[in-house]
Amino acid sequence: MEFKMILDLKIIIFIVLLVILTSGCTTIVPQNYEGLIETLGKYTKTVKAGLTFKIPFFQRVKKVSMALQPLEISRYSIITKDNAEISTSLTLNYQVTNSFKYFYNNTDSETSMVQLVRGHLRDIIGRMDLNDALGSTSAINNELSKAIGDLTDIYGISVIRINVDELLPSKQIQAAMDKQLTADREKTATIAKAEGEAENIRLTTKANNDALIATAKAKAEAIKTEADAEAYRINKLQETLSKASEGYFRNQSIVAFTKLSAGNNNMIVMDKENIDKIGDIPAIKKIWDQDKN
Known part of the structure; x- marks a missing residue:
């Protein structure tokens, strides 16, 4: 009889627990989430992942993901310093660092973060010429990350990584750039x-x-x-002439006069000082011909 009473008591306790679990007295906060417990619409406390008890009808739990989340910011237009229109798109990764701020300090913290990023990117590119902007994607990423910094902390968000995926000039500017490139x-x-x-x-x-x-x-x-x-x-001629004897020149003079007397034109006029030099002419001619040969 006593054993039966103990068994009945365990059954009753099990039923009570089952009723509690199925009647909204508990909730499960998943891994990488935090739970914000509100009592009669007012924030009470923050709970970590796991089984959480709450007062039915009086309390409710808001679940906020604390995991790293990717976000793509769709393409939009920006005007550069030299009044050129370019379109850009971004991707970023953010993480909720304070679930209370994320949920209660802003009605839509994610949208506010996107608007903040867009505004700072417009400011950065708005101070650059078109050519500088198109060739400075990496520098823009770094400057944008520094500009965002802790500004999103008010929303309970931390931007872990941000990247400008593309910077595209308008079709008219692209056509002009193509012409310039061709030229x-x-x-x-x-x-x-x-x-x-x-x-x-x-x-x-x-x-x-x-x-x-x-x-x-x-x-x-x-x-x-x-x-x-x-x-x-x-x-050589002068050397040969200087070595020739007087007798040789007298002999040549006789030969020369003999040839003159044998010809039709056998008259020659010379002064008496040079009459004996006539023999030099054929002698010089002989030496000259020999040297040539």
């Missing part, structure tokens, strides 16, 4: 062609000049060689 490439090609032609002319001119100089040097060398040979013959 620059054509200009570069024209300059390269002109420089090539100028180099070719320079090399051709240098080759021609080198050929002219080589020809002139060869001619000068030939003239010098010929002059040296002529000087050598003259020196």
Whole structure:
């Protein structure tokens, strides 16, 4: 009988617990969540993940995720310092660091965070020219991260990572940039062609000049060689004449007069001082012919 009473008591306790669990007296806060307990609509306390008891009809639990969450900010337009329109889109990762601030300090903390990011990005790019903005994505990311900093702390949010995915100029600006790029490439090609032609002319001119100089040097060398040979013959002639005896020149004089007397034109006029020099002429001619040979 006593055993039966104990068994009945356990059954009653189990039923009571089952009623409590199924009647809204408890709630389960998942992993990486925090629970905000409100009593009659007023915040009471924050509970961690696990089984949480509450007073039915008087209390309720708001569950806030504390895990890292990705967010994509859709494309929107920004005007640069030089009045060029570009569109941009971003992605970021944020994490709720204070569930109370996240839920109670703002009706929509996520939207407020997005507006804050957009505003600071407009300010950063608005101080840059188009070309600087398009080529400075990494620098923009760093500056935007610093600008956001702890500003989102008021919303109970921390931005862990932020990235500007793209910066695209408008179609009109893109078309103008394409034309400019084409013009620059054509200009570069024209300059390269002109420089090539100028180099070719320079090399051709240098080759021609080198050929002219080589020809002139060869001619000068030939003239010098010929002059040296002529000087050598003259020196040899003078040397030979200086060694000839008086008898040799007298003999040549007789031969010369003999030839003159044998010809039709056998008149020659000479002064008496040089009459004996007539023999030098055939002697010189003989030596000259020998040297030539």
